[in-house]
Amino acid sequence: MILVTALVFLFPFFWMILTAFKGEKHIYVSPPEFLPIPISLSNFSDVMEVFPFFKYLWNTFRAAILSAIGQTTCSALAAYAFARLTWKFRNAFFIITIGAMIIPPTVFAIPWYMLYWRLGLLGTLAPLWVPYWFQHPYIIFLLTQFFRTIPESFSDAARIDGNSDFGIFLRIIIPLARPSLVAAFLLHFIFLWKNLMIPMMYVNKESLFTLSVGLQALLGGTIKPPFNQDMAAALMTSLPLVVIFLALRRFVFSGIAASSLK
């Protein structure tokens, strides 16, 4: 049972890999051929003529890394205020912060589009990462949950040693919360890499396409490439994330698991 369901869930990914290595003669056949015999590598070079993988990879990577850095910084700071400081309206503002998670991105799409246009940012990658230096309520929520689990006595000891809140944040919380920060960083990195709608709205130049936008653009061109080339492009888009996930899945799982502690 467990094996069968696991294989069913892996099948689309397997099918992507198998198709990516098949020659065109071997995909438009019925019944389908399962194994790619002979193996055809030319799909990858062929599709790169309409899908400049390395250019899109560089755009995606830049946006994802810049926003993940900013996101983790902004959220860790805010989470410290929610988890370790006492102030008026703290609980009310925390509930509003959680509530902000459910605002559909379509709600801020139009004003932000106008804002980017006025600031001359529409022809740049900035709309994909700059906003995340200031907001991503989900990650704030996640880190607040983590920070609350660090015993208060650690901060008290550091305070007696003459540390300010910033000292405690940097010397106590950050080192102790490192796994959760890695989790937050990774979850945001994956989120940004995968995202399709936001770059479709704000990136209107082909030279700034992310991998996901480039992939859907294959369907919009004058000649749609055959499916083996589509699958080669899809595989190249997915593989970096799959590898990162397999290497660091412990952090990804623990990050998601923590987000349900309510």
Added chain:
Amino acid sequence: MPESLAVSARRRKMQKRLTVLAFLSLWLIGFGMLFVYAIGQTLAYSFTNFNLMNRMKWIGIANYAYLILSDGVFWQSLGNTAFIIAIVVPGILLLSFLFALLVRTKSALTGFASVAYFLPFVIPLAATGLVWRWMFNGQYGVINYALGLLHLPGPDWLLNSVLVKPAIAIAESTLIGQYFIIFVAALQDVPHEFYEAAEIDGASGFRTMWSVTLPMISPAFYFNLVTCFIGEFQIFDMPWVMTLNGGGQTNSGGGPGYSSTTFSLYMYMKMFQEYDAGTASAMAMISLVLVLGISIAMIRASTRFVTYER
């Protein structure tokens, strides 16, 4: 002496406030951009005929009236979204819960299976959508091949206005990753003694599930239900990639016709293809009210069914 004490106390209080503000500063800017600026501005646009070019004119509730009274596609897109939610939300919750139960007893396979169940979460939806598009291909798709083996007809799923929605819903239902992990974590948190007690009392497996497991994980269940609903209400990527230019149109998804145009897709087309920012803003406000209203109703109802530890 007491005066300077009071001064230093006031100064300490001031300093504390500044510390809180400093930690919150980035998020406060974001909060302002998100709530005050974005929602306020979208609300304002929704009462105008703004289309990115003309001089904006206040037209009252005309956008809302148009959408609700005379735009059939608006209602169709709401219906399509509701259809997909009705399949995908129960589907995802059921699958992720069953799989979490499957991996509860540790074995050589559970690590592998957890990765397999989770994997669709880390594959960009543009790629996943393309694979499903290929698998649902009418002539050469592997799904119709499997149906053929069972002597069932193999339709042109994505070109058929009745079948395109179920096809999208099936593909979307495999995105169980985060819900699965939350169920796994919730099941781990059920204290072992509860199961032992149930066993001593001679409770059947079904009884233990009903009286111990389900109440204990009900907060996770509700959390997953609400987040899944919110996520699927905004479904965009999968229908877009599975249907884009499917019937030989140019640069349009959600077909054939409008049969798989979801709410988010329709709003995207209104804004970024028709440049009708006024109407798109009205749609955005409607979606905000719907998501907020239904989420709050679900959370309200949860106090009746959910067992919180206190």
